[in-house]
Amino acid sequence: MTIDDPQVLAEVTAAFHAYEAALMADDIPAMDALFHDAPTTVRYGVGEVLYGIDAIREFRKGRGGSPQRTLGRVAIATYGRDLATADAEFYREGSQRRGRQSQTWVRFADGWKVVSAHVSLEGTTA
Numbered sequence: 001m002t003i004d005d006p007q008v009l010a011e012v013t014a015a016f017h018a019y020e021a022a023l024m025a026d027d028i029p030a031m032d033a034l035f036h037d038a039p040t041t042v043r044y045g046v047g048e049v050l051y052g053i054d055a056i057r058e059f060r061k062g063r064g065g066s067p068q069r070t071l072g073r074v075a076i077a078t079y080g081r082d083l084a085t086a087d088a089e090f091y092r093e094g095s096q097r098r099g100r101q102s103q104t105w106v107r108f109a110d111g112w113k114v115v116s117a118h119v120s121l122e123g124t125t126a
Helices: 006-025 028-033 053-063
Strands: 042-044 050-052 067-077 085-091 098-110 110-119
Touching: 006 028, 006 067, 006 085, 006 098, 028 053, 028 110, 050 053
Parallel strands: 042 110
Antiparallel strands: 042 050, 067 085, 085 098, 098 110
């Protein structure tokens, strides 16, 4: 298995940044297009636990947009041609508190999709 093949890494990096841009613009269709359309897709957020793409979509519609943020360190790794992880630190506007985001990406026939995501803030006990 090849780890961090440059072409695959470039593809996943582009997908990651496309998702970040969609998140900051509250572009729900673009965000939905980058998550796997399946009941097996999972997203754990700072205050929510969502199982399945339908629950994720409902959450996004009702949220009114993500808090704006700046990315810190981003670590993307690929494993073979069809699996990748993306881990990022972020800082919300007006806060020094570090957030963390982990995503598992899988290549499907229609492109790279997030199948699992986890977002948290340091020091959160909930």
